[in-house]
Amino acid sequence: MKTGSSFFQLLGQGSKTFLLLVYALFALFPLVWMVIMSLKPDNQMFSTTFIFSPTLENYDAVFLRSDYSRFFFNNLCVSVLAVVVSLVVGVPAAYALARFQFKLKEDIAFTILSFRFAPEILVILPLFLIYQKIGLYDTYLGLIWVYQLITLPLLIWILRGFFEDISPDIEAAAQLDGYSWWQVFLRLLLPLVRPGLVAAGLLCFIFAWNSFTFPLLLSASNAQTSTVVALRFLASDTVHYGQVAAAATISALPEVILALLIQKHLVRGLSFGAVKG
Template sequence: MDHTSFLERWFRRVALSIIIVFFMFPIFWIVLMSFQTNETILRSPPSMSFTPTLDNYMAIIAGRLDSNVASMGIDFVNNLMNSIILSVCSVAVALVLGVPAAYAFARHKFRGSEDIAFTLLSFRFAPPLLVLLPLTLYFQEIGLADTYLGLVWVYQLICLPLILWIVRGYFEDISPDIEYAYRIAGHSWFSTFRKIALPLAGPGIAAAGLLAFIFAWNNFIFALVLASADKQPVTVGALAFVTASGIQYGQIAAAIVLSIAPTLALALWAQRYLVEGLSLGAVKG
């Protein structure tokens, strides 16, 4: 029995190690590429033996795209700041609108509630190209084209359905008896929502906010069409690294490392809330 248990634990560790290596190796290779020159990256066969250099990061921060023909200007740092502004603001707006709505759908059943919730979720089903032309025309009419406000409004429409449906499930997992007892003590609905429901669903809200932030950060098509160069995020700004004279693989790798750093830092910070959120969703109140 002990021998079988040992083999089972050993097999699980080996399988887990293989899975981790399989999924993490591309990221590890990109990090290595960010410290290499184009000549080192393109050599055949590839090798992990090289002299590290910070030229790729220095070129990005300085706003310079080096090529074999000329040195072109880029503004990747501005693109990175645009991504942070758009993602943070859109998730904040989606949380302010989506969390109370999720609580209302979870606690108050009314006629057409499921239809309204499904309609909001359908925003995630529709391909971006379906609404891109109408949005462009409307934004030009009301003056929201090429503005942060317009982009944040579009981005929060991406985040809102995700937050609404995820947080709704966490509110439904909380026993309503706890809230009823607090209400009987003479507290208002808003006080019950703020002091009871929100803290209990906090890990779920954090998990939904993190997922929404990742979706907003990775959005490409809306910013490509609705924003000019000075307001475009990193997903669009990365196109500057592909030029007629060649592809700057080292600088692309450095840009990828810098672009995933904020989401990685946020995920590490919210890791505790993610674990608590999964535990909360696994047990009914």
């Protein structure tokens, strides 16, 4: 009996490890393939798989012989600022939606969430016309603003849950202990929702960074972002797969680095209910 159960335990463990391994390969392979491609010279692109003569030619072409870095910087600027704006607006909004009772509270919350229901392509035409009219077309501000459609609902809904988890008693207790509301908010509440803040912030950044439709149609030469510009390497005469891969690799770097840095918070933040008293 005992050997039987330990055999099945072992089997369970083994199959779990196996499945995770399969999934890891499945998830990592495109990334690995992308990096490999970015290191291949054009003439070996289709004739080799893992054995080839590696070259930095593609990176050189993307970074030194084109203005890709400018668009990379554009993307960084727009995405970071979009997240900052979302934090400044979204944190108080999430708090209010979690704490206060007011008319149309649930409707407002739902409306904010509904920004994410429609595909971007559906609203792009009126937005395009409006942006042309009021001069926001092809500006940082315009992109940052429209990115709020992507980032704000996410941030508000994640953080609202975190604020709801904090007992109002804790706020009252801190106020009785001699702190003003602002001090309570900054010293007690923000640290308590930090895992959520970090996770939501990162997700917002990823969504903003990867955003394609909005910058494609609402920006031109000036504010265009790297996601859109990467397409240029698929251009007219030939398709430079190596250069596309190099551009994509560079583009993925900020997300990978950020995610690795805040991995610890990310897991806690996304598993919710992290605030327990």
